[in-house]
Amino acid sequence: VTAVATVRLPKTVGVKGADLALRFMTADDRAAILDFAGNLPEHDLLFLRRDITKPEAVDNWIRGIERGIITTVVADSEGSIAGYASIDRGEVDWSPHVAELRLLVSSDMRGKGLGRLLIQEALAHALSTGIEKIVAQATLDQKGAIASLEEVGFKAEALLKDHVKDRNGKKHDLVVFSHDVAGFQAELERYGVDEALAD
Numbered sequence: 001v002t003a004v005a006t007v008r009l010p011k012t013v014g015v016k017g018a019d020l021a022l023r024f025m026t027a028d029d030r031a032a033i034l035d036f037a038g039n040l041p042e043h044d045l046l047f048l049r050r051d052i053t054k055p056e057a058v059d060n061w062i063r064g065i066e067r068g069i070i071t072t073v074v075a076d077s078e079g080s081i082a083g084y085a086s087i088d089r090g091e092v093d094w095s096p097h098v099a100e101l102r103l104l105v106s107s108d109m110r111g112k113g114l115g116r117l118l119i120q121e122a123l124a125h126a127l128s129t130g131i132e133k134i135v136a137q138a139t140l141d142q143k144g145a146i147a148s149l150e151e152v153g154f155k156a157e158a159l160l161k162d163h164v165k166d167r168n169g170k171k172h173d174l175v176v177f178s179h180d181v182a183g184f185q186a187e188l189e190r191y192g193v194d195e196a197l198a199d
């Protein structure tokens with residue numbers, strides 16, 4: 001696990017012809033994140049775990065970053081945000097080894113591999129900080145999320161019935177995915193994450 005401490009951001013990646021900068025989010029991204037959230041499709045807005053269209057939610061997020069609880073990798077496309085992946089270590093005393101992964105890609109950038117790149121950088125960062133287990137949550141109709149998570153080795157670990165109420169008041173089952181670090185190194189190699197970690 002020590003080997004992955006060499007992860008290096010910022011870096012520029014090419015995603016289907018567009019150059020994007022992958023870098024850590026700071027308080028300076030507040031307005032760009034609100035713009036990004038304001039342009040999300042209706043279906044995504046139904047399922048925001050925290051409603052990041054609201055400035056207070058983004059302020060809380062930034063406080064989490066500044067306190068070292070959350071680390072967010074953003075994909076910056078000439079000043080606008082094309083997507084992000086967050087690692088949230090939380091503040092629960094009995095789970096110092098567990099972090100949550102959350103991610104979102106703008107609708108016009110989906111299906112181009114950006115989600116995978118963001119997940120790779122976020123997981124690499126989590127590993128470099130000694131995290132042993134990573135969880136992610138998705139409702140059953142978040143097909144893109146489920147496919148992206150399974151593709152990098154996450155497995156469904158729990159199903160919480162009627163756990164999410166969407167903005168229209170409809171309840172949905174929530175799947176908790178997890179990824180343990182024991183099997184992670186192999187996944188890193190298999191999916192080229194080791195390249196993301198190389199100097």
Ligand SMILES: CC(C)(COP(=O)(O)OP(=O)(O)OC[C@H]1O[C@@H](n2cnc3c(N)ncnc32)[C@H](O)[C@@H]1OP(=O)(O)O)[C@@H](O)C(=O)NCCC(=O)NCCS
Nearest residue numbers: 102103104105110111112113114115116142144145147148
């Ligand atoms: C989940 C999300 C971030 C994926 O981002 P993305 O940039 O579209 O993902 P990628 O293009 O890197 O796709 C990664 C893999 O997942 C699969 N995938 C992605 N979207 C899919 C979809 N809608 N249906 C089926 N498979 C899909 C693809 O098979 C792809 O592998 P491939 O390149 O071998 O085909 C994006 O769909 C999103 O923002 N969704 C809404 C929010 C959300 O559900 N967040 C997750 C909460 S943890």
